[in-house]
């Protein structure tokens with residue numbers, strides 16, 4: 001049996017997507033948006049992504065999507081987990097289109113180095129299957145995501161499912177499984193996995 005695995009969501013956990021995403025959306029609709037509109041769009045996307053898919057695909061094919069910067073604390077956390085003997089993987093809801101897969105892989109490589117053993121793109125389907133496949137055979141496994149619905153998909157699939165608090169998902173925090181562990185920031189993760 002293998003030892004320890006840590007699986008990351010990408011957007012708003014490892015890479016900071018919101019500013020480039022909002023900027024691209026404003027360009028797409030041809031006007032500026034308020035903070036409230038962004039919150040409403042995220043909630044509506046969660047309920048039904050279909051009206052946003054044309055924009056989402058356009059954004060994922062844009063240069064901005066391939067050059068996202070790290071979230072605060074992410075580079076150090078990834079380095080510390082690797083140094084503590086964790087194997088690292090990503091499961092992202094980004095499209096599995098080969099061009100998008102390669103852009104994301106290159107973006108992660110540029111920011112974090114060649115540290116992720118597995119890259120799974122779920123194209124908005126449930127993350128449960130990918131997590132079950134990845135985590136099977138590890139003595140200890142962890143998954144972190146900023147979206148409560150994805151954290152819930154990891155319950156029973158990963159050993160520990162961590163919700164990285166994100167104020168954009170306050171509207172759905174009540175739906176979070178009581179079995180999830182809550183991290184207020186990436187710094188909390190070290191404590192949660194005992195490093």
Ligand SMILES: [Mg+2]
Pocket residue numbers: 009010011012013145146147
């Ligand atoms: Mg995310």
